[in-house]
Amino acid sequence: MTDIFLSSDEDTGDTTTIQEPRLWRDALWTARVIKNEEDDGWAVSMTRQGEAEAALVGPWTMGRDKKNPKPLDAPAFHTLVKTASEVLRRHEQQLHAQLNKHVSVGVGSERIRVALQIVPDEDNPHAVLTAQDESGAQLGEARVAPGFKLTMASAQAWIEGGYAARVR
Template sequence: MNEQALSPDTDAAHAPVQEARLWRDERWTAEVIKNEDDDGWAVSMTLRGEAEPALVGPWTMGRDKKNPKPLDAPAFHTLVKTANEVLRRHEQQLHARLNKEVSVGAGSERIRVTLTIVPDEEYPYAVLKAQDEAGETLGEARVAADFKLNVDKADAWIESGYAARVR
């Protein structure tokens, strides 16, 4: 028998597992847990390295109506797909919340103004940036994280010559 030593990156805590209530691959861990709110069961999907699960949902009861249905390969792959989709949607929502954009002007005079919020825990701020049609930066200013970007404010900033202080 040819045994290989486990490297620190592939230690027992991250080795693949395929048990009735616990499945793990190189990225995800699915764990069937007792639902604290009722008599049923739930399944949690946790991405490797994360403290909190990305997804927690109800899990099917087994035939005896007391114990959970065992995890299997098709169920695990469906859970991975669903958890990945949850993460993707979360990232899209976060991106949309932190990035706003308006266009001002017409034709070749169109200017794209973006607002990118930097969610620093102590001193959050945002960066206002204007670019022409070719992507050339025309102006940039640091503004408050709660700055509300709209066409009127973007137009006023452009009219001011891209003033460093924007209201």
């Protein structure tokens, strides 16, 4: 296989496509085969362009000589891109779940959805508590501490308090 080098202007933010045995790069991802410091084997790291940390680091196959790594190729690179993208997606889903919670509270014959959205601002972290009826109309909103615990009881108390701006 021939190595392909497509040059571009690094100052404009464009990336260079590289296809080498131990380094593959496209516009979004870089795969780098590295020596595994913990044993005699090799590892591969996948880093999204613009990120400081690798999204994925995993073992890499030894070559036929049992000393050097197997060279990267197009199918392996595409598989690594898919795997690294899935890892990032799971991290984003986990973060979303940590920052967004909701409960449904029955009030008479109606259900009210109370949601808590944590805003992890470095200077002013807080959370926003909102209530919506079954049709999605907003019934109330209040700013609360980022450590506010949303439970059925706390949601019920907020509703019974008339969606007061000050919530404990």
